[in-house]
Amino acid sequence: MSHMMQVVGVATQQFVYVASRDRKFNINEILLVEDPVYGDLKGEVIETQSFNRYIPLATERNSLLEPRVLDGLRQVGFRIEDEEINIAKVRLLEELTAPVKTGANVRVPEFYEIEKLLVSRPPEEGLVLGVIRGTAEVASGMPEKLKGIAPLYDREHGMLPQDGVPFILDHWAMADYPHIGIFGGSGSGKSFGMRVILEELMRHEVPTIVFDPHFEMDFAEPLEGIDPSFREDFSGRYVIVTAGKDAGVAFEELNSNQLAGLLRASGGVLTEAMENAIYALHRQGDTYVTFYNKVYDLIEAMEKERALEEAFRSQEIDPREKERVGALLELKQEFASKVGNVAPLKGIAWRLDRIGREKVFNYGIDRVVDAIKQQKLVVIRGSSLWVLQIFASYLVKKMYDQRREFRDAQQRGEHKEFFPPFVVATDEAHNFAPKNQEAPAKSVFREVAQEGRKYGVFLILASQRPALLDDTITAQLNTKIVFRTTRSYDIATMKEETDMTEDETARLPYLPSGVAFVSSAMVGRTVPVRIRASKTQSPHRENPFAELRKKAEDRDARFFRAVKDMLPIVTTRMDLVEIEKRLGRPVTEDEARDTLSRLARLGKLREEKILLGYRYSLPGRDA
Amino acid sequence: MRVLVFDEGIKVRLRELNDRLATRRAGRPGFDDFRRLLEANLGRFVSLAPISEDEIDSWAQGRPVVGVDGSVNSYGESYPYVLHIFQASARTTRPLDGKDHLTCSSVVSPLFPEDRRALEDERDRLMREDKPLELAWEGLRHRRLAELEVEVAIRAVNEIRPFLVIFDGGFMRYVVQAFDKWNEYRRVSLEQGVISVGVIEETATKLIAEVLGDKLPPGLRDEHDRSLLFGVLREGEALGIREDIRFKRSEFYTAFARFSRHPQAIACDFFREQVDHVKEVLDFLYTITPQGGRGMPLWLDIVDQEVRITGQDLEMMLSLYLDRDLMEMFLRPHRDRRDY
Ligand SMILES: Nc1ncnc2c1ncn2[C@@H]1O[C@H](COP(=O)(O)OP(=O)(O)OP(=O)(O)O)[C@@H](O)[C@H]1O
Ligand SMILES: [Mg+2]
Numbered sequence: 001m002s003h004m005m006q007v008v009g010v011a012t013q014q015f016v017y018v019a020s021r022d023r024k025f026n027i028n029e030i031l032l033v034e035d036p037v038y039g040d041l042k043g044e045v046i047e048t049q050s051f052n053r054y055i056p057l058a059t060e061r062n063s064l065l066e067p068r069v070l071d072g073l074r075q076v077g078f079r080i081e082d083e084e085i086n087i088a089k090v091r092l093l094e095e096l097t098a099p100v101k102t103g104a105n106v107r108v109p110e111f112y113e114i115e116k117l118l119v120s121r122p123p124e125e126g127l128v129l130g131v132i133r134g135t136a137e138v139a140s141g142m143p144e145k146l147k148g149i150a151p152l153y154d155r156e157h158g159m160l161p162q163d164g165v166p167f168i169l170d171h172w173a174m175a176d177y178p179h180i181g182i183f184g185g186s187g188s189g190k191s192f193g194m195r196v197i198l199e200e201l202m203r204h205e206v207p208t209i210v211f212d213p214h215f216e217m218d219f220a221e222p223l224e225g226i227d228p229s230f231r232e233d234f235s236g237r238y239v240i241v242t243a244g245k246d247a248g249v250a251f252e253e254l255n256s257n258q259l260a261g262l263l264r265a266s267g268g269v270l271t272e273a274m275e276n277a278i279y280a281l282h283r284q285g286d287t288y289v290t291f292y293n294k295v296y297d298l299i300e301a302m303e304k305e306r307a308l309e310e311a312f313r314s315q316e317i318d319p320r321e322k323e324r325v326g327a328l329l330e331l332k333q334e335f336a337s338k339v340g341n342v343a344p345l346k347g348i349a350w351r352l353d354r355i356g357r358e359k360v361f362n363y364g365i366d367r368v369v370d371a372i373k374q375q376k377l378v379v380i381r382g383s384s385l386w387v388l389q390i391f392a393s394y395l396v397k398k399m400y401d402q403r404r405e406f407r408d409a410q411q412r413g414e415h416k417e418f419f420p421p422f423v424v425a426t427d428e429a430h431n432f433a434p435k436n437q438e439a440p441a442k443s444v445f446r447e448v449a450q451e452g453r454k455y456g457v458f459l460i461l462a463s464q465r466p467a468l469l470d471d472t473i474t475a476q477l478n479t480k481i482v483f484r485t486t487r488s489y490d491i492a493t494m495k496e497e498t499d500m501t502e503d504e505t506a507r508l509p510y511l512p513s514g515v516a517f518v519s520s521a522m523v524g525r526t527v528p529v530r531i532r533a534s535k536t537q538s539p540h541r542e543n544p545f546a547e548l549r550k551k552a553e554d555r556d557a558r559f560f561r562a563v564k565d566m567l568p569i570v571t572t573r574m575d576l577v578e579i580e581k582r583l584g585r586p587v588t589e590d591e592a593r594d595t596l597s598r599l600a601r602l603g604k605l606r607e608e609k610i611l612l613g614y615r616y617s618l619p620g621r622d623a
Numbered sequence: 624m625r626v627l628v629f630d631e632g633i634k635v636r637l638r639e640l641n642d643r644l645a646t647r648r649a650g651r652p653g654f655d656d657f658r659r660l661l662e663a664n665l666g667r668f669v670s671l672a673p674i675s676e677d678e679i680d681s682w683a684q685g686r687p688v689v690g691v692d693g694s695v696n697s698y699g700e701s702y703p704y705v706l707h708i709f710q711a712s713a714r715t716t717r718p719l720d721g722k723d724h725l726t727c728s729s730v731v732s733p734l735f736p737e738d739r740r741a742l743e744d745e746r747d748r749l750m751r752e753d754k755p756l757e758l759a760w761e762g763l764r765h766r767r768l769a770e771l772e773v774e775v776a777i778r779a780v781n782e783i784r785p786f787l788v789i790f791d792g793g794f795m796r797y798v799v800q801a802f803d804k805w806n807e808y809r810r811v812s813l814e815q816g817v818i819s820v821g822v823i824e825e826t827a828t829k830l831i832a833e834v835l836g837d838k839l840p841p842g843l844r845d846e847h848d849r850s851l852l853f854g855v856l857r858e859g860e861a862l863g864i865r866e867d868i869r870f871k872r873s874e875f876y877t878a879f880a881r882f883s884r885h886p887q888a889i890a891c892d893f894f895r896e897q898v899d900h901v902k903e904v905l906d907f908l909y910t911i912t913p914q915g916g917r918g919m920p921l922w923l924d925i926v927d928q929e930v931r932i933t934g935q936d937l938e939m940m941l942s943l944y945l946d947r948d949l950m951e952m953f954l955r956p957h958r959d960r961r962d963y
Binding site: 008022036065066068069071072073074075076077078083101102103104 | 943
C-alpha cells in the first residue's frame with residue numbers, strides 16, 4: 001500500500017514539514033518531495049513527531065476521556081491509539097531560491113534515485129563500517145552485493161540483520177581528505193568502531209600501526225554469538241608488539257631534544273635547569289649506559305668534591321682508583337658550572353632509572369617495520385601510557401621519515417628501498433597530542449596531520465575529549481565520526497569542527513552506543529551511521545565483582561589448607577605464629593577469627609560456642 | 624496587547640438584557656413540578672445505562688458505526704469571484720481495506736456557467752415566491768450541503784453496511800433540503816436494517832412549548848426546547864416522547880437526552896420504524912459520550928474534525944492548484960492583505 005505523505009505548514013528554502021496519517025517517519029531517512037516547480041527534491045528527515053489529534057479533543061474541557069467511552073468505540077472497531085498524525089521535519093539536501101509548495105506530495109525514493117548519495121564506493125574497495133540510519137525502506141531495492149555485508153549487533157540479542165544501506169567509507173579518498181577522528185563519551189562505541197575500522201583495514205591489507213593503551217585491540221577472539229558465515233580469521237594479518245619487551249627506542253639515535261622529550265614524558269615537566277643539564281651532558285651517539293653513567297658520575301663528583309680532591313692528592317691511593325677519581329674531577333671541571341648544582345641532575349637520574357626499568361631502550365623497531373612492510377597491522381602496547389607515548393613519538397617519527405625519504409627519492413628518480421604508506425591509529429589521542437601542553441608525540445602527530453597526506457601517512461585518532469586534543473590536529477581530521485557526546489565543551493568543539501547541523505548536535509547526548517554521525521569532507525554531508533557488528537571482540541575481561549568473589553574464595557581456600565591439620569582450633573588459644581608461618585604472610589587475630597567463622601558458614605568447618613570463644617573442627621568428626 | 628474600546632451604551636444594554644433573561648428564568652416552574660408536567664403530557668423519563676462491551680458486540684455483530692458530517696468553505700468576497708467548497712464525509716469506526724472514510728465533494732463558483740445558472744434559477748424562484756434575493760446563495764448552499772451529506776450516507780450504507788449511522792444534526796434539515804435523496808436514504812437504510820440517528824446539539828425548535836400550550840406558565844409558551852429542558856434531565860437520563868404525540872413529522876420519532884454532566888439536553892431523531900431500538904441507541908450514545916464534555920457523542924466530534932477544512936487548509940489547497948497571480952488578481956480578499 002502506498003502511503004500518503006504531504007508537505008504541510010510553513011516551508012522554507014531549507015526545511016519542510018511532512019505529515020502522514022498512516023506512515024511513521026524514520027529519523028534520517030531520505031524522502032523525495034515532488035514539488036510542482038523544482039521537480040523531485042531530496043530531503044532528510046531530521047526530526048520526527050507523532051501526535052494523536054483526538055487527544056486534544058479530550059483534554060480541552062475535561063481532564064480525561066473515560067475508559068468507557070473509548071472501550072465503547074473500540075467495541076465497534078475504533079482504536080484511538082491508531083489515530084496518530086506523524087510529522088517529520090525534513091532538511092532539503094539542495095538549497096532552493098524559493099520555498100517548496102505546501103501540500104506537495106512526498107514519497108519514498110527508489111534506491112537508484114539516491115544511490116549516489118548513499119554509496120560512494122563499492123564494498124570491495126571501501127571500508128564497510130555500518131548501516132546508514134533511516135534507509136531500511138529504500139534498501140529493499142538495493143543490489144545483492146550491498147546486502148548482508150554489514151550485520152548489526154546488540155549485546156542483548158546478539159547479531160541482527162543489516163537493516164539498511166551499508167555505510168562504506170571511501171578510504172581511497174583519504175588521499176584528498178586525509179585523517180579520521182573518532183569522538184564520543186565513555187561507552188559510546190569508539191573502541192568498537194575503531195575495531196571495525198581496523199578489521200576493514202586488515203581486509204584491505206593497509207599497513208597500520210595501532211597504539212593500544214587499553215590492551216583491547218586483539219583480533220583473535222570471534223565476536224560472541226557471531227554468525228559463522230560472518231566470521232573471519234585475522235591471524236597472520238596482525239602482530240602485537242610490546243614496547244620494552246619486543247620493541248624499543250634506540251637511545252643512541254636520539255638527539256638531545258628528543259631525549260628531553262622522553263624524560264619529560266616519564267615524569268612530567270622538566271625544570272629549565274634540568275633541560276640545560278640535558279643539553280650540556282648529552283651527545284648524540286651516547287648509549288643509555290654512557291649517558292646514565294655520565295649523570296651519576298657527575299652527581300658523585302659534585303657531591304664529594306672535597307673528598308675526591310683530597311683522595312686525588314693523597315699518596316696512598318691506588319693508581320686505578322686515582323684514574324677514576326681524576327676522571328670524575330675532570331667531569332666536574334667540564335660540566336659543574338653549566339649544571340649549577342646537583343638537584344637537576346638528581347631529577348634526571350630518577351627519570352632515567354624509571355625509563356630504564358621499563359626497558360624502553362633495549363630493543364629496536366625491526367619487528368614493527370617488518371610487519372608494516374608486509375602490509376600487516378601492528379598493535380603496540382606499553383606498560384603504561386607514558387611508555388607508549390615515548391615509544392610512539394620515536395616510532396612514528398622514524399617510520400614517517402623513512403616513508404618520506406622513500407617518496408622524495410622516488411620523486412627525484414633515485415632508487416631507494418620501498419617503504420609503504422601506512423595508517424597510524426590510537427585511542428586517547430588527546431594524551432598523545434594535547435592542546436596547550438607538551439607531550440612527546442605531539443610534534444610528530446602534528447607533522448603527520450599537516451603533511452602526511454603528501455606521503456600517504458594517515459591518522460585515525462580516537463578520543464573521549466575532543467576539546468582537549470590539539471586543535472591544529474583536530475582541524476586536519478577531514479572525517480569525523482562522532483558518537484554520543486554529553487559534555488558541552490566537546491559538543492561545542494564538534495559544532496565548530498564539523499558541518500553538523502544544530503539538530504544533529506542537539507541529538508548527540510542521546511545517541512545509543514554504536515550510533516554515530518559521520519561528518520566528512522568526502523561526502524559533504526553528515527551521515528548517521530550505526531556501526532556494524534565487529535567480527536572479533538576485545539579479550540574477555542572478568543567482571544570486577546566476579547573477580548572480587550573469586551579472590552575471597554581463593555583466600556579462604558588457602559587459609560583452610562594451611563590450618564587443616566592444626567584443628568581443632570580454639571579462638572582463645574590460637575597459634576597465630578604458626579598460621580602466619582604456614583601462610584607466609586602476617587595474619588591478625590581478627591582476620592583469623594573472621595575467616596574461621598566464614599569457613600564454618602560455608603560448611604567447611606564445624607563451629608561450637610565454648611566458654612570464652614569458639615572451637616572449630618572438621619565437620620562430622622568428634623573432637 | 625491592545626486596549627478594548629467599549630462605548631458606555633453597550634454596557635448599559637447588556638445589563639438590560641441580563642435583567643430580561645433573569646425574569647424569564649424566574650418564571651420557570653420548579654424542577655419536580657416541571658418534570659411532573661412533562662410526564663403527564665409529553666412522555667416518560669428513562670434512565671440510560673452504559674452498555675457493556677459484550678452487549679455492544681452482540682448487538683453490532685461486528686458491524687461498525689458511521690458518522691456523517693459536512694462542511695463548506697468559501698473564498699473570495701465579491702461576486703462572481705467567489706468559490707465554495709463543499710465536502711461531506713462518512714467516517715466508519717472500523718476501517719475497510721485500510722480506508723476509514725468515504726467523501727463526496729462539490730466546488731461551486733459563479734465562474735462556472737452551470738453554477739451561475741443554478742444561482743440564477745434560485746434567484747428567480749425566490750423572486751416568484753417574493754422572497755429576498757440575498758437568500759439565493761444561502762438556499763443553494765443549504766441544499767448542496769444536505770444533498771452531499773445524504774449522498775455520502777447512502778454510499779456508506781451500501782458500501783460499509785454499518786449497524787448505526789449517526790448524523791450531525793436532525794432529520795428535518797434533510798427532508799427540507801434534500802427531499803428525494805433523503806427518501807432514498809430512508810428506503811435503503813431500512814431495507815438493510817441500518818439504524819439511523821440524528822443528534823441535535825442546538826435544539827432551536829419549540830416543539831415542547833407547542834405540545835404543552837397553555838399548560839405552561841404564560842412567560843414560557845414561546846420558549847425553545849433547549850432552554851425549557853435546561854437542567855430538567857438528570858445526567859444519563861432521556862425523555863422519550865409518547866408515541867401518540869406527533870412531533871415533527873409522523874415518520875420520525877424524537878427523544879431528548881442528557882449524556883454528560885453538562886445540564887443541556889440534546890435531541891435525537893429516529894425513524895419511527897426503528898423505535899424499538901431507541902433505548903439501545905441512546906444507551907450506546909451515552910456510553911461513547913465523555914462525562915465531562917458538553918454532552919455530544921465523541922464519534923461526532925471525531926467526524927467533525929475529519930471533515931472540517933480550516934482557512935489555512937483552504938489557502939494551501941488553493942495555492943497548490945491555482946496560479947498565484949490569478950489568485951491575487953481575482954480571488955484574494957483585500958482585507959486578507961491587512962498587516963494586522
Ligand atoms: N556498533 C555497536 N554495536 C553494538 N554494540 C555496541 C556498538 N558499539 C558499542 N557497543 C556497545 O557499547 C559498549 C561500549 O562501547 P565501547 O567500548 O566501544 O565504548 P568507548 O566509546 O570506547 O568507551 P570508552 O571511552 O569508555 O573506552 C560495547 O562494549 C558494546 O557492548
Ligand atoms: Mg574505548
